[in-house]
Amino acid sequence: MEKMIVKAQAARRLRAGYPLLTAADFLTKIDFSEEKFLTELSKKDFVQFFDEKKKFLGTGYLSKQNKGVGWLLSRENRAIDALFYAEKFAQAKALRQPFFADDKANAFRLFNGEGDGLGGLTVDFYAGFAVFSWYNEFIYAQSQEILIAFLEIFPEILGIYEKIRFDRVQTDSVAISSSCPRSLGAKAPSPFGNSVKNNGDHIWGEKAPEPLIVKENGVNYATYLDDGLMTGIFLDQKNVRATLVNGLATEKRLLNMFSYTGAFSVAAAVGGASQTTSVDLAKRSLDKTREQFFVNGIAPESQKIYVMDVFSYFNYAKKKQLSYDIIVLDPPSFARNGKKTFSVAKNYGELVEASVDILAGNGILIASTNAANVSREKFRQSIEQALRKKQVKFDIFQEENLPADFHVAREFPEGDYLKVLFIKIKK
Template sequence: MKKELTIKVKSKFVNKYKSGYPLIMKDALINQNGLDEEGTIIKLVDEKNRFIAKGYYGRQNKGYGWILSQKESAQFDQRFFESKLKMAIQRREAYYSSSDTTAFRVFNGEGDGIGGITIENFDGYYLINWYSKGIYQFREEIIQSLTNLVDYKGIYQKKRFDTKGKYIEEDDFVTGERGQFPILVKENGVQFAIYLNESAMVGVFLDQREVRKTIRDKYAKGKKVLNTFSYTGAFSVFAALGGATKTTSVDLANRSLNKTIEQFSINEIDYEAQDIIVEDVFNYFKYAVRKQLSFDMVILDPPSFARSKKYVFSAEKDYKNLLKEAIAITEDHGIIVASTNCSTFGMGKFKGFIDTAFKESGKKYKLMEEFSLPDDFRTIKEFPEGDYLKVVFIKKLP
């Protein structure tokens, strides 16, 4: 049996939790006595000891844990987790029956009712991401639930928690058969090489699926495309398959070169006809201006926070200036794909950055279309922070 604690919530937060907000915030708690063991069951009550909700204690960058039920009698046992997973799997039925897309998110944390965990399916190989020691205490119940519900080839896990915020790489394989890596998966008919045994990042970010498809199907034909913060070159592959005349992929990480070559190669694209550059993106922008290079499409998908030898980038503070660098090397009538996964601001503020960047650059623009998370990345209206992805296609006008 897990330890259970009753914790009082400050009055100003009571209605927020009653209305379904799932994150247990440090600031909302009156007392934190006894909160020493992650995985402890927390019963939240108001200042008059009236029940509000029930969850678990698990520290991650977002808070002190997650609410799992508004029923006082709820038991967080195997049956509880299996029912949540079963509902999530049923919601992804269309993905399971697709032969065109074989990689998708099966369970999306608080969006599917259990904050602190995500599960992804890579053509029958499942990957569980644990984001706190707290949720990891329920691993036996969750892994058993998953094996009861799906036909799997193998199950892997990533422990994304550590006191210093670093990824703990150990015991990635859980059960089933070990994968022969790379596993080749499909996304809208395009192949990706996936490694579940290397690090926290497996080779592709599944949340950009619709954006990549849109680039391929509507915008890439005949275009010179610059893909910045390119990681394994997924946007570049889709652009090339959509008829781009040339793609240039720029990323600071040394691994990006071989990973991008691999993604081009498995899709039978001549990687030598593309440019793959290992360099700080901020330096590359300066180089492009100096050499008077310009592009018909610039893709900006930086991490929320990044540090290199010369630069520290924070999306909230620096995205506007990053956009200005992109505007300077985008052709008139060209497209900028501006993307951020920063959860601390919404689409309204993001569009404000876009507007300011163009005004300060003395240029006009037109918003073409926008994207947020695809439907397998399920979110709930009570937790807007969970809907973190913001992508806008912007046309630079003459």
């Protein structure tokens, strides 16, 4: 097992249970940008971390990823193996029992990475099927053992899909044999196939129907588990959709910007909205949104769906003197449309200002972001600054973050990346 020494400040964090490691934490400089180093790193073993006095801090791994350079997995001097993974999955399953018992929902997060003790991996549940998301090369290399441990704890799972959410150094794909042993003591079959797979794949068990209809808050959603990185719904927004279903949208006109497959719009329509309007630049959003209304028994033609740039729609609505009682803003962290770029950190205030112009008196703005690089305080400040610029009175009457199935570790509050503000605006 590799042994590495971390600086004093990093040692204090690790002792307190903070799981994320950065390149600056180590006494020896690590260049994670070198391709050769990345290739070698993906083949290395787990790492034992020590402080500068050579005192043991814990066991984890290093691998380039979208945040930091690795994760602490255990503060005990123990092997990270199938039994370790099984323990983590068992603990996660126990926490999710209320969600399994909910007869109005069958789609939720089963395992939330570092929140459940294994940074670099998330698992979502879709009506009996599991979707694994791998976030770095090293944890993906452990996938055979992880998947076998998962099936030991979740034998009821019908089939498994995976999403590769990192740039792969190696392109070998991992799959479980259809005769995968259910005992952790059994010898695992060889995991590697010969073909290069896409970023979303079926790897074990039954294949889900297309679409796979899942429920959330009593609303149906059409999902596709084998269609690239996205499934058709963002499960972390269930609390926001619940608010729309449970009365906030009743008899109101809702505008859903960056609508993707129209999940907020469908939730509002089921919740009694008088009209929903969905706007997204992606062409496929049109048919996807129509499908979501259809699977809920709502005639798609009774709702408005536009494929266009959101700022162009703001201009169009203002010109046509359209107004809305609720506007939902849930943009991607970063987007590009031709030569124009949008980022939450720089441009979210512009969305808020444009929304005020077409919001009805005493209207509600639902402002949301999952941008990890924007703190809760900074996000709130950018919105309040934009509203003051528009010279309107406002009241932030509700806030949402990640739902309970997206379990967040107390020692790592940064894991709670979702920020949602419900704002009543008086014009």
